[in-house]
Amino acid sequence: MALPTLTRGSPAFLAASVVMLLVLGTGFGLTFSLSKMATEVVEPGTFVFYQALATGLIIALVLQVRRKLYPFPRRFLWLCPLLGLVSFVLPNVLFITAIKHLPAGLASVVLSTSPFFAYLLALSFRSERFSAQRIGGLAIGFAGVLCLVVPESALPSPELLPWLLLCLAPPLAYASANYTLERLMPEDGSALQYTALSMLSAALFCLPLYWMEGGSYLPNYATRGDVAMVAMMLISAANFAMLFTLLSWRGAVFTSQVGNIVTLTGLAWGWVIFGETLTPWMIAATALIIGGVLLVNATRRRKPKDEPETASARP
Numbered sequence: 001m002a003l004p005t006l007t008r009g010s011p012a013f014l015a016a017s018v019v020m021l022l023v024l025g026t027g028f029g030l031t032f033s034l035s036k037m038a039t040e041v042v043e044p045g046t047f048v049f050y051q052a053l054a055t056g057l058i059i060a061l062v063l064q065v066r067r068k069l070y071p072f073p074r075r076f077l078w079l080c081p082l083l084g085l086v087s088f089v090l091p092n093v094l095f096i097t098a099i100k101h102l103p104a105g106l107a108s109v110v111l112s113t114s115p116f117f118a119y120l121l122a123l124s125f126r127s128e129r130f131s132a133q134r135i136g137g138l139a140i141g142f143a144g145v146l147c148l149v150v151p152e153s154a155l156p157s158p159e160l161l162p163w164l165l166l167c168l169a170p171p172l173a174y175a176s177a178n179y180t181l182e183r184l185m186p187e188d189g190s191a192l193q194y195t196a197l198s199m200l201s202a203a204l205f206c207l208p209l210y211w212m213e214g215g216s217y218l219p220n221y222a223t224r225g226d227v228a229m230v231a232m233m234l235i236s237a238a239n240f241a242m243l244f245t246l247l248s249w250r251g252a253v254f255t256s257q258v259g260n261i262v263t264l265t266g267l268a269w270g271w272v273i274f275g276e277t278l279t280p281w282m283i284a285a286t287a288l289i290i291g292g293v294l295l296v297n298a299t300r301r302r303k304p305k306d307e308p309e310t311a312s313a314r315p
Contacts, residue, residue: 008249017250024242025261027235032104032111033269034228034235035096041225044096045209046217047232052088052206054233055240056199059192062241072193073186080194084201087177091170093209098167102160103276108266109286110148110167112259115296116141117175125179134296141292147285154281191244256297260290 007013038047063069099107116138122128148154148164155161185194210217219233220226246255263286270276278286 013249017246017254020242020246020249021255021258022261024239024246025258026265027239027242028258028262029108029265029267030269031232031235031239032099032108032266033273034232036099036102036104036107037228037273038225038232039096039100041223042217042229043209043213044093045206046213047096047229048089048092049203049206049210050219050229050233051092051236052084052199052202055237056196056203058237059240060196060200063192063196068190069193069196072197073189075184075186076189076194076197079181079184080197081201081205083177083181083194084198085205086173086180088198088202089205091173093206094166094173095170098163101163102167103156103270104274105267105270105276105278106148106155106164106282107167108263108270109282109289110145110164111171112263112289112293113141113145113168114171114174114178115256115259115293117172118178119296121175121179127179133298137292137295137298139292140295141289144285144288144292147281147288151281154279154285156279191247192240195240195244259293259297263290 035047042050060069095107095111102110119128119134119138123130145168149161152158155164181194219230221230243255243258246258267276267278267286
């Protein structure tokens with residue numbers, strides 16, 4: 001019996017889009033807790049090496065089976081290694097270093113600040129117009145960050161503050177990479193080709209770190225940390241597949257809503273897996289940051305239909 005096809009714009013198509021958005025957000029939200037769990041058995045370089053290698057190989061294999069891996073634009077030969085380093089290796093090594101000390105739910109809140117940095121970069125290079133609404137969103141969002149940084153009672157422990165500040169570096173890196181990719185992405189290149197090649201390049205960059213950290217770890221199922229590593233490798237590849245499917249179905253504006261789902265489910269998974277609780281300041285910060293993101297993204301520029309959609313390693 002053949003599966004029914006989805007007609008664009010039909011109720012079934014719209015329902016499938018919403019379900020995929022929720023599944024994608026829940027999957028990305030789970031990766032924060034899995035990442036924290038994996039740090040029980042691996043160091044940051046090893047973690048990022050296996051995540052990049054697995055994601056790159058799985059997506060490359062899918063493209064090869066579909067005969068869409070080659071040819072790819074020559075610009076990818078330097079663009080993919082560059083952005084693989086900037087958008088995946090550096091931010092994720094910093095993120096894994098920080099999340100070992102931070103609550104997983106809190107990390108999901110901090111990483112959701114990427115749209116703030118993206119808009120600031122766009123304003124700096126005059127590629128976006130000034131918008132009072134979006135500036136208001138920035139102010140509200142950064143007020144949320146201050147709720148985490150300034151009060152002594154904001155965090156479960158004052159010793160977490162340096163790790164919280166370190167966790168702000170990855171959103172800036174993601175925003176910078178997205179800004180660069182949006183302007184340098186070749187018209188004849190696909191987002192999946194870019195992802196496969198940039199992830200494989202990222203794995204090569206992480207190989208020295210892997211050897212410096214011992215070079216002996218192999219994925220297995222011996223402990224919960226090992227299981228989390230394997231789960232992360234599979235979930236990351238599945239998340240990217242869903243992300244680009246959703247982008248092709250509904251576009252960047254609809255897909256951008258996944259960010260707030262990631263934040264909320266990241267908090268929920270942290271509570272379920274680690275029993276994490278929020279301080280009153282953390283609750284206020286979460287509400288302000290989510291509200292700020294909604295305002296910043298509300299008037300997000302819609303891309304022309306022939307302009308390629310792009311995405312970073314995290315939403």
